[in-house]
Amino acid sequence: MKRHGEEIVHAQMPSTMRSNGNKRAMAKMNNFLSTNTVVCPPELLRQAQAAPTPRVAIARAGAALPMEAARDATQAGIMEPVFTGERALIEAEADKLDWDISAFELIEAEGEEESGKAAAFACGEGRADVLMKGHLHTDVFMKSALNRDAGLRAGKRLVHIFHIGHPSGGVLTISDAAVNVSPNMETRQDATREVVRLLHLLGNDRPKVAFLSATESVIPSVPSSVEASELAAWAKAEIADADFSGPLAMDLILSPEAVATKKLIDDPVAGQADAIIVPDIVSGNAVFKSAVYMAGGCAAGIVMGAAVPILLTSRADPPAARMASAALAAIVTAANK
Known part of the structure; x- marks a missing residue:
């Protein structure tokens, strides 16, 4: 069952149900879709690279998309990752990327709730400057961010x-x-x-x-x-x-x-x-x-209004959007210090 806050992804239609009429309808709808290549705004990236590199706590990092995003942003010089989650999963994903993560902090935690809590507390304790959603449901992630004991509530409303x-x-x-x-x-x-x-x-x-x-x-x-x-x-x-x-x-x-x-x-x-x-x-x-x-x-x-910037990445985000989000967080973090 899809939890609140997740994107709805429809299963591919069985071949027996695909008619020429359906194909024509899909082609007609697709005419509205852009064919532009999504590009991280160069000026946004340049401004982030000129700022101090923030430490980013990634809640449950052990999955392909958050690890690829962390690797790309780290190589671009706009992120120092702090991984939370299952060590074996995180190291396995790093190995798939041929990425040596031994120099970065890894906070072991089991499951969504514990990983989310570990990342939020790392930010509240000053061990990280940005909180980033990894491989966990949005409602669990935001519950962790709003946990009073985590210390991220700043007395303001959260706005995206x-x-x-x-x-x-x-x-x-x-x-x-x-x-x-x-x-x-x-x-x-x-x-x-x-x-x-x-x-x-x-x-x-x-x-x-x-x-x-x-x-x-x-x-x-x-x-x-x-x-x-x-x-x-x-x-x-x-x-x-x-x-x-x-x-x-x-x-x-x-x-x-x-x-x-x-x-x-x-x-x-x-x-x-x-x-x-x-x-x-x-x-x-x-x-x-x-x-x-x-x-x-x-x-x-x-997400603004907490003690640290919060990144709500989505499975549908292309790599350029993930890079741009990390860049935005770096710029905001530098201004907050």
């Missing part, structure tokens, strides 16, 4: 941010598409603060932040439009060195042509947003996956 780079250049930042299901106004305020802080760290001196709805007008029957207007007014009064606008629909967030058609050319954010604050996880998840699967974006994900 995707920094999505396009292969041809350009960045779009989205919060929250992975952690908070129905964030209240206070959580979205925290998300806005964290997004602006992150973009400042990445060199954007005055980021443009849009609050997403289905309309640019405040309509009482569309609650997200009312909330977006309130959030924009709050942000303008409370957060310096950034521009804010809302409500804005996606066309007005991304398209200068739509902005000109709807005569919003005086809006400082419309048509040129750097970041989107979404009203719920459904819209955030749809926007993020559209940017990845339809535009070929490279999504670096990070």
Whole structure:
């Protein structure tokens, strides 16, 4: 049974059920998918390589994907791994990669819960600077991160941010598409603060932040439009060195042509947003996956608000996205010290 927070992966359709009609339907849907090669944004990687190398506690590292991600990030000079989990599994995966890990700390732990706890406590005790999800379920991992005894709670709400780079250049930042299901106004305020802080760290001196709805007008029957207007007014009064606008629909967030058609050319954010604050996880998840699967974006994900950055890697992440996430964590860690 799939646990909460995991991606749904459908089994391959049996050959007896594949008809020409099904093949045509699949081909038609695939026309919307990008054929771009996913690339870790070069500037993100350069900035991470210029920062001190963070120690990254990998919760239950003994599986192919987390070990490959750790190896790649270590070789790129943006991670010093701290492995937690079953020693035999970790060493076996390292051997498959022909990677000598004898110089790195390995904390033995059995199973998901103990491995998650070991990684979280390593961060809370100052033995690691970043907490990274390995081969364990998301709910178990986050429970470990939120364990009061681990010392990672910093009195702030946890918010997830995707920094999505396009292969041809350009960045779009989205919060929250992975952690908070129905964030209240206070959580979205925290998300806005964290997004602006992150973009400042990445060199954007005055980021443009849009609050997403289905309309640019405040309509009482569309609650997200009312909330977006309130959030924009709050942000303008409370957060310096950034521009804010809302409500804005996606066309007005991304398209200068739509902005000109709807005569919003005086809006400082419309048509040129750097970041989107979404009203719920459904819209955030749809926007993020559209940017990845339809535009070929490279999504670096990070959870902010804890004592250390938290990396929620997914089985569906390509190597470039895993590298970008590690780079983002290195940049944030350097700023926190």
